[in-house]
Amino acid sequence: MSTPLWQPSQQEIEKTLLTHFSKKIQQKYKLPNIKYSTLHQWSIEFPELFWEEVWRDCEVRCSVPWSKVMSKTSFSEKIGTEPSGWFTGARLNFAENLLAQGKAENEALCFIGEDASTRSLSYADLRKAVAQCASGMKALGVTANDRVAAVLPNCPEAVIGMLAAASLGAIWSSCSPDFGINGIYDRLGQISPKILITVNAYNYNGKEHQCLDKIREISQRISSIESVFVAAFTETPMELQGKEQPWEALLDTSAGSLAFAQLPFDHPLYILYSSGTTGLPKSIVHGAGGTLLKHLTEHRYHADVQFGDRLFYFTTCGWMMWNWLASGLASGATLILYDGAPGFPDMGRMWRLIDDQRITHFGTSPKFLGAVNKAGYSPKANNQLNSLRVILSTGSPLPSDLFSWVYAEVASVALMSVAGGTDIVGCFMGGNPNLPVYSEELQCKGLGMDILAYNPEGKSVVCEKGELVCATPFPSTPICFWNDKAAEKYHQAYFEQFPGVWTHGDFIEITERGGVIIFGRSDTVLNPAGVRIGTSEIYRPVEEMSEIMDSLVVAQPWESDVRIVLFVVLRDGLQLDAELVAKIKAAVRRDNTPRHVPSLILAIPEVPRTISGKKVEKAALQTIKHEIVENTAALANPESLDYFSKLSEELSQ
DSSP states (O other), rough: OSSSSBBBOOOHHHHSSHHHHHHHHHHHHHSSSSHHHHHHHHHHHHHHHHHHHHHTTTOOOOOOSSSEEEEEOOTTTTTTOEEEEEETTTOOOOHHHHSSSSSSSSSSEEEEEETOOOEEEEEEHHHHHHHHHHHHHHHHTTTTTTTEEEEEOSSSHHHHHHHHHHHHEEEEEETTTSOOHHHHHHHTTTTOOEEEEEEOOOOOOOTTEEHHHHHHHHHOOTTTEEEEEOOOSSSOOOOTTTTEEEGGGGGOTTOOSOOOEEEETTTTTEEEEOOOSSSEEEEEEEEHHHHHHHHIIIIIIOOOOOOOOOEOOOOOSSSHHHHHHHGGGGOEEEEEESSSSTSSSSSHHHHHHHHHTTEEEEEEEEHOOOOOOTOOHHHHHHOOOOTEEEEOOOOOOOOHHHHHHHHTTTOOOEEOOOOOEEEGTTEEEOTTTTSSSOTTTOOOEOOOOOOOEEEHHHBBBOOOOEEEEEOSSSSTTTTTTOTTTTTTHHHHHHHHSSSTEEEEEEEEEOTTOOOEEEEEEEGOBBOOGGGOBOOOHHHHHHHHTTTTEEEEEEEEEEETTEEEEEEEEEEETTOHHHHHHHHHHHHHHHOGGGGGGGEEEEOOOOOOBBBOOBOOOHHHHHTTTTTTOOOOGSSSSSGHHHHHHHHHHHHHH
């Protein structure tokens, strides 16, 4: 689409942090203009200068300055086994930087539960709670590099615990309480945590779900866990036993002022997990300095999170967007924490939250926006939404119909579709408050991110589909994978396809104006008759149909080639008859080409998804082919694969 759906006014552009930063860089380095394309190109050509300017502009606190900003201009063959080479000699603390910006009296956290319970902490309250928690951890012997694990809802205790661990130099790793026993064990069992923080129960979709039985089995299976601290998240009485103590027992009320261990730039901060359906989840270790700089860049320059803004992302503690959200404190924002089902008691819940909490930045997913659209709910007609400046969407590509729906039924604000991943604890491409929004496009490549689309021969292409790569280093590359001393898994994950170039596993197209279109994961690209088709090219027209609630597409080996098979979840009461099949095929053909049209369309009750909500095409295909799906614990609904097993006979005919 050549006509923008939205574009900022000149007055709005003048107020953004990106404009402020661009002007500073233009004047200092004599750039020809302050266009984003000029700034981005400069950030790629002069990465050492760029990241130094980000550090200074964002007023990153450190006790010892760096001797060299960047010592490696290309990805080292020893990446994952040696220091990153960023900000050599600098010593800093992640927690200190998150707590430094907010004024004592300003609200730091506002928690809202599904049951409408609320809690609020000022920055002064938060600093006090972190000091008490850190002192309690220290008394238990927690020191730098120890692992502190959590199975928590998106609540204040999670933020407090993370900051306390980071202040000591301990490594934080969290799961959400809706994970199953094996899902938690497959993650936390790899890293041998010293203490575990959890809750007695949590609420979701109007029901209370107990946690302690699950946690007890986990703490028995992971022998390294010395203590379990349980927060009373619901009013249901809890009877603690064994290693368990109340959350309050971790808080040293006699603690003095908060101290921050001063640590190297690469000091490990988080262990995050990227799960597929084969083997254990990858345990990705991210450093404090790289995470901080990446999030500051994305919050301030890309999302325009300004001091005093109210930042919300619908997330759990098992998804990297929680870590991204938490870093909003470093910009002096108020974090709005919500835990529960986004559509309970109705599809108006999140939109009312925007008005109630005066949210400026609303983070969500295409899945949720699509559900609101199909429910026939109009946020604009039922709410004010006049505090809203930015809508963020990630988790999967945002289809064209939802771009249009947002502007028709939500608000005329910056709609920022962003994409990156757990692997970089941030985004490769994303939003830009100074640029127009075009349907289906992510507005721009991220600052400091040398993003290209590679064809199969490893050549950069524009206006053609290709593999998403990053050609040069950036600070938020993982330090290492846990228990991967030779970095074999690390190299296999990112550098096997194009040596010396980070390959992320997404299928994209870079447009003439510098935007990016995502076509889905490259490992699920459909390739009938040698033509590469991104799965999202089929999902977009199919899921625009009111009859279709969800869908999944795979390329099934067939007669020395592959055929496209589409599975659909229908709206209640509908049948997949010949008329609907013809309508689906016509929609796919209309939006794409005859090659995109599925050879076979079948109805299923639900789509298999990971715990973080991503569709799992690979597991479905493995089931159809009678192959073993090794890591069903990575799935939120492993029983969904039963339907594909039952259909395998039909699919073989």
